[in-house]
Amino acid sequence: MSLSVSRRLAAVTALAVAGLFASAAPAALAAPTAVAAAPTPPDIPLANVKAHLSQLSTIAANNGGNRAHGRAGYKASVDYVKAKLDAAGFTTTLQTFTSSGATGYNLIADWPGGDPNSVLMAGSHLDSVTSGAGINDNGSGSAAVLETALAVSRAGLQPTKHLRFGWWGAEELGLIGSKYYVNNLPAAEKAKISGYLNFDMIGSPNPGYFVYDDDPTIEQTFKNYYAGLGIPTEIETEGDGRSDHAPFKSAGIPVGGLFSGADYTKTAAQAQKWGGTSGQSFDRCYHSSCDNTANINDTALDRNADAVAYAIWNLGAATPVPPGPSFENTTDVTIPDSPAAAVTSPITVSGVTGNAPATTKVDVNIVHTYRGDLVVDLLAPDGTVYNLHNRSGGSADNLVQSYTVNASSEVANGVWKLRVKDSAAQDVGYINSWKITF
Ligand code: DTR
Numbered sequence: 001m002s003l004s005v006s007r008r009l010a011a012v013t014a015l016a017v018a019g020l021f022a023s024a025a026p027a028a029l030a031a032p033t034a035v036a037a038a039p040t041p042p043d044i045p046l047a048n049v050k051a052h053l054s055q056l057s058t059i060a061a062n063n064g065g066n067r068a069h070g071r072a073g074y075k076a077s078v079d080y081v082k083a084k085l086d087a088a089g090f091t092t093t094l095q096t097f098t099s100s101g102a103t104g105y106n107l108i109a110d111w112p113g114g115d116p117n118s119v120l121m122a123g124s125h126l127d128s129v130t131s132g133a134g135i136n137d138n139g140s141g142s143a144a145v146l147e148t149a150l151a152v153s154r155a156g157l158q159p160t161k162h163l164r165f166g167w168w169g170a171e172e173l174g175l176i177g178s179k180y181y182v183n184n185l186p187a188a189e190k191a192k193i194s195g196y197l198n199f200d201m202i203g204s205p206n207p208g209y210f211v212y213d214d215d216p217t218i219e220q221t222f223k224n225y226y227a228g229l230g231i232p233t234e235i236e237t238e239g240d241g242r243s244d245h246a247p248f249k250s251a252g253i254p255v256g257g258l259f260s261g262a263d264y265t266k267t268a269a270q271a272q273k274w275g276g277t278s279g280q281s282f283d284r285c286y287h288s289s290c291d292n293t294a295n296i297n298d299t300a301l302d303r304n305a306d307a308v309a310y311a312i313w314n315l316g317a318a319t320p321v322p323p324g325p326s327f328e329n330t331t332d333v334t335i336p337d338s339p340a341a342a343v344t345s346p347i348t349v350s351g352v353t354g355n356a357p358a359t360t361k362v363d364v365n366i367v368h369t370y371r372g373d374l375v376v377d378l379l380a381p382d383g384t385v386y387n388l389h390n391r392s393g394g395s396a397d398n399l400v401q402s403y404t405v406n407a408s409s410e411v412a413n414g415v416w417k418l419r420v421k422d423s424a425a426q427d428v429g430y431i432n433s434w435k436i437t438f
């Protein structure tokens, strides 16, 4: 557990004093609702992105000097990213494949909630070449996508679309991981992906600002971001098929992305508008052992990481589908510490015809000092159990989360219950409110 007993009680008291949760009388905290317009994208802290790069550099140093497919450094990179995402409340999946006689790994992270039929995806390849640590290629893209995902969690973002993030294996061998992912996605699942955003080399030391010119809406989103900074961009021309957006594009999925340049040479005109050195390649350490933490332009990495967040926040908040009827219970229900039995909070639903939809939305607001203790289920009127949360999130406080449940086999009218079990000793809390929307 995160805190000693005395500190935990102090923490709970402090929260009460700060009014961060309801007083003794049941206070109805408005459950978060879908937002009509795109909330303001956050600044992605450059220091956080560079801290991920530092970790990837250390991983390479500790594993033979690289993070290449089939080597220990790649799997260690996957484990690092996955641990961060698990702790932040993402639902992560490791997809394995074989290439060149070695096991490869794709890491997929789903942010719970959003319209399951409209998925916005962002990704980057996490593998390096064998010659070095691959900090710009492609620690830069992987770290920026990771930090944006963590920013989604920090914000408790509830975009209209479902957000999914991917870190691909074996890109350097020929887009192997991303091809495997797309090729193994059922057609119905492919159809749900409204866009895939790719970030491969976005911190080049002699940077250019290139925007993929594939899907016009995605392209315009990135152009709008850079126009806001007064920075001219160019269309990415080093080759459509040269990164992980290619398999998605081949499958008919709208794609876009950013690129700061690789082995092509910066022209005088480009140096004039972007700074840097003309007559020199955008990344002189491309696929070389010198692609280390010194091989990064901080300004480019900072701007591009913020652009990732800008795109996720804006493209993720498409016109919201107006929610159906909703019912809420704002009565506080104390959650006794383990090993006590689970508690429930009921909602009686009436006046809704037919069955619940496949996109039944459950907004949960639980105050607790260790979300990893909790098992949270939705119980349908007939007793069917839908697990919402199963002890992920570690020592983080509270569980304020929106879930989408396919309850289409359940009659809507009746008594629905939120059931919460504290499954680990120490750390306590209570159900503050919950809401079900059809
Ligand atoms: N193939 C990428 C580098 C690369 C080269 N051209 C582009 C264009 C767009 C994205 C990436 C690239 C790699 O070596 O990983």
Ligand code: ZN
Pocket: 129, 137, 172, 287
């Ligand atoms: Zn490469």
Ligand code: ZN
Pocket: 125, 137, 138, 171, 200, 201
């Ligand atoms: Zn790359």
Ligand code: CA
Pocket: 337, 338, 370, 373, 422, 423, 424, 425, 426, 427, 428
């Ligand atoms: Ca506990």
